[in-house]
Amino acid sequence: MTDITLSPANSPSRNWGRIALRWLLFTLLGLFALFYLMPLFVMVTTSLKSLEEIRTGSLVAFPREVTFEAWRTAWSGACTGIQCEGLRPYFWNSVILAIPAVAISTILGAINGYVIAQWKFKGANLIFSLMLFGCFIPFQVVLLPMARMLGMMGIAGTIPGLIFVHVIYGIGFTTLFFRNYYVSIPQELVKAAKVDGAGFFRIFWSIFLPLSLPIIVVTVIWQFTQIWNDFLFGVSFSQAGTQPVTVALNNIVNSTTGVKEYNVDMAAAIIAALPTLLVYVVAGKYFIRGLTAGSVKG
Amino acid sequence: MAPILDIKNLYKNYGSVEILKDINVAIEPGDFLVLVGPSGCGKSTLLNCIAGLEPITAGTIDIGGRDMTEVSPKDRDIAMVFQSYALYPTMSVAKNITFGMKVRGVDQATQEKKLNEVAQQLQIEPLLQRRPGQLSGGQRQRVAMGRALVRDPKLFLFDEPLSNLDAKLRVEMRSEIKKLHQNLNATMVYVTHDQIEAMTLATKIVVLKGGIVQQIGSPAEIYNTPANLFVADFMGSPAMNLIPARAKANGKGTQIEIERAGAAPLVLTDTHAKDLPEDVILGLRPEDIAEAGFRAGEDVQEADCLIDMVEPAGADTYVVSQLGGKQVTARLHAETNARSGENLSLAFDLSKVSYFAPESGERLN
Numbered sequence: 001m002t003d004i005t006l007s008p009a010n011s012p013s014r015n016w017g018r019i020a021l022r023w024l025l026f027t028l029l030g031l032f033a034l035f036y037l038m039p040l041f042v043m044v045t046t047s048l049k050s051l052e053e054i055r056t057g058s059l060v061a062f063p064r065e066v067t068f069e070a071w072r073t074a075w076s077g078a079c080t081g082i083q084c085e086g087l088r089p090y091f092w093n094s095v096i097l098a099i100p101a102v103a104i105s106t107i108l109g110a111i112n113g114y115v116i117a118q119w120k121f122k123g124a125n126l127i128f129s130l131m132l133f134g135c136f137i138p139f140q141v142v143l144l145p146m147a148r149m150l151g152m153m154g155i156a157g158t159i160p161g162l163i164f165v166h167v168i169y170g171i172g173f174t175t176l177f178f179r180n181y182y183v184s185i186p187q188e189l190v191k192a193a194k195v196d197g198a199g200f201f202r203i204f205w206s207i208f209l210p211l212s213l214p215i216i217v218v219t220v221i222w223q224f225t226q227i228w229n230d231f232l233f234g235v236s237f238s239q240a241g242t243q244p245v246t247v248a249l250n251n252i253v254n255s256t257t258g259v260k261e262y263n264v265d266m267a268a269a270i271i272a273a274l275p276t277l278l279v280y281v282v283a284g285k286y287f288i289r290g291l292t293a294g295s296v297k298g
Numbered sequence: 299m300a301p302i303l304d305i306k307n308l309y310k311n312y313g314s315v316e317i318l319k320d321i322n323v324a325i326e327p328g329d330f331l332v333l334v335g336p337s338g339c340g341k342s343t344l345l346n347c348i349a350g351l352e353p354i355t356a357g358t359i360d361i362g363g364r365d366m367t368e369v370s371p372k373d374r375d376i377a378m379v380f381q382s383y384a385l386y387p388t389m390s391v392a393k394n395i396t397f398g399m400k401v402r403g404v405d406q407a408t409q410e411k412k413l414n415e416v417a418q419q420l421q422i423e424p425l426l427q428r429r430p431g432q433l434s435g436g437q438r439q440r441v442a443m444g445r446a447l448v449r450d451p452k453l454f455l456f457d458e459p460l461s462n463l464d465a466k467l468r469v470e471m472r473s474e475i476k477k478l479h480q481n482l483n484a485t486m487v488y489v490t491h492d493q494i495e496a497m498t499l500a501t502k503i504v505v506l507k508g509g510i511v512q513q514i515g516s517p518a519e520i521y522n523t524p525a526n527l528f529v530a531d532f533m534g535s536p537a538m539n540l541i542p543a544r545a546k547a548n549g550k551g552t553q554i555e556i557e558r559a560g561a562a563p564l565v566l567t568d569t570h571a572k573d574l575p576e577d578v579i580l581g582l583r584p585e586d587i588a589e590a591g592f593r594a595g596e597d598v599q600e601a602d603c604l605i606d607m608v609e610p611a612g613a614d615t616y617v618v619s620q621l622g623g624k625q626v627t628a629r630l631h632a633e634t635n636a637r638s639g640e641n642l643s644l645a646f647d648l649s650k651v652s653y654f655a656p657e658s659g660e661r662l663n
Binding site for chain 2: 186189195197198
């Protein structure tokens with residue numbers, strides 16, 4: 001006990017040094033945070049101003065008069081080319097595109113990862129390497145062959161076609177995630193379940209899926225962000241009426257005639273980005289680590 | 299009685315590597331078979347083959363009189379306890395134990411009844427609603443055994459179940475497994491690298507090395523008449539003394555001569571041994587070398603030996619002497635007056651002696 005009270009670490013001068021360092025650190029971090037929040041601040045405030053105020057006021061000033069007019073226009077009145085329905089129809093396109101695409105690619109990735117990690121077969125590693133390779137093929141390379149393929153399948157320019165493209169492209173990543181997660185689960189679990197009489201899907205459903213919440217969350221966040229934010233596939237493989245929100249946003253921003261409505265553009269951009277933010281905030285809670293901790297060894 | 303497990307000419311290869319070579323083992327109902335050997339000898343692979351978790355390359359496996367070679371694990375009527383326990387981490391203890399029955403469609407009432415029986419037997423009733431992660435090592439061990447017991451199988455398989463426990467708990471669980479075996483009159487196959495576990499639990503031991511069976515026999519047979527140098531050295535602690543010696547036939551039997559550095563050779567006369575080659579390795583367990591006067595019998599022969607080291611171990615005192623270029627350990631009574639650096643008269647009990655051929659390692663007598 002005595003050596004603790006006498007130690008120099010607890011002397012007043014040392015303590016002051018530590019506190020100063022702490023403050024320096026927090027100040028620095030605060031500055032970085034401000035720097036990164038600045039654009040968001042400008043976007044939000046600009047979207048709440050009227051065009052008049054934007055022309056006359058400063059870029060970083062708070063709105064004198066808060067108006068949601070720009071949001072309303074962006075949602076249901078802004079023009080994308082010749083139609084003036086706002087983002088709304090395209091937003092729903094994105095929703096009915098992203099949800100099945102995320103779900104299907106996550107389920108397939110989970111089953112693939114389970115097979116590759118726990119049911120080793122001849123060539124499993126080769127197949128896994130090939131899937132991994134698929135993660136690194138640039139989007140642009142597959143545009144033409146994919147367009148041809150969608151045409152042959154009769155789903156070119158449709159939302160199912162886009163879902164198909166995103167599922168194919170997503171499987172590489174989702175398989176990688178699940179495989180790496182499942183490979184750390186001891187193989188004796190599968191053996192024990194086999195002796196208990198469970199089959200392939202029973203083991204997956206009763207033992208592996210309940211363990212998988214953290215990796216499912218990671219995969220869903222990743223896939224949703226990718227698919228929602230995708231522009232290239234959306235613009236290449238859609239027609240008028242099936243375009244996702246990213247393409248519509250581009251059209252709104254680019255097809256304005258006359259005065260540039262910055263407030264509408266900002267509001268539209270925020271609307272288009274909201275779902276990914278929301279997924280992150282809601283699902284981020286479930287990043288629970290160590291669900292399997294202590295399940296196996298003492 | 300028909301053997302409950304009958305393995306014939308089993309081979310197992312991984313690619314071109316032979317893991318198990320020509321294994322032939324049969325056990326009767328109620329037997330406790332222990333597969334023992336150093337790590338990498340194929341004992342766990344053999345157990346996995348019996349369970350059906352690893353396909354075999356050649357040979358047959360019969361369980362309960364039926365050919366199970368191609369049958370999947372769930373239909374072999376076996377239960378298995380794993381080294382890591384392999385409890386299902388997201389299920390409660392009760393669900394872990396009843397999972398097998400649930401999968402097989404056993405009705406709820408029977409599940410409950412069996413669960414309660416097993417929980418009572420293993421004294422894990424207070425733990426039934428906990429998750430495996432909330433249990434200590436010993437408790438997990440019990441749950442893993444409960445999962446096996448509830449199945450009431452023809453054959454229990456244990457894959458080094460005690461190796462993750464600390465020394466004290468290991469001894470406790472060892473005697474509990476032994477008790478369980480006696481109470482249930484169950485047939486068990488048990489893998490371990492610990493020769494003491496093998497000796498204490500088994501009714502029959504298979505010693506494996508490099509995928510080849512070295513010896514099959516009761517613990518006493520394995521201990522007293524090891525089939526070769528490997529078994530002699532592997533089984534027993536401290537290990538059997540293996541002393542290079544020269545054998546010469548004379549009128550009364552065979553004269554055994556052991557070289558000693560700086561002293562006249564030690565000469566013993568074995569009246570039973572016959573037809574030994576000139577070069578042999580003499581095997582004698584430490585407890586078969588005693589202080590002169592403490593061991594009697596017609597095959598006991600005494601000789602003065604220079605003691606190099608004295609190691610009191612409480613109940614016994616071990617002394618080490620240099621014979622035939624080897625450190626030879628003798629187990630003396632605790633109150634011995636042996637001093638290191640002094641001569642002591644030791645009694646060699648030749649009724650327990652083993653002879654091995656130096657090159658092949660095979661037993662000669």
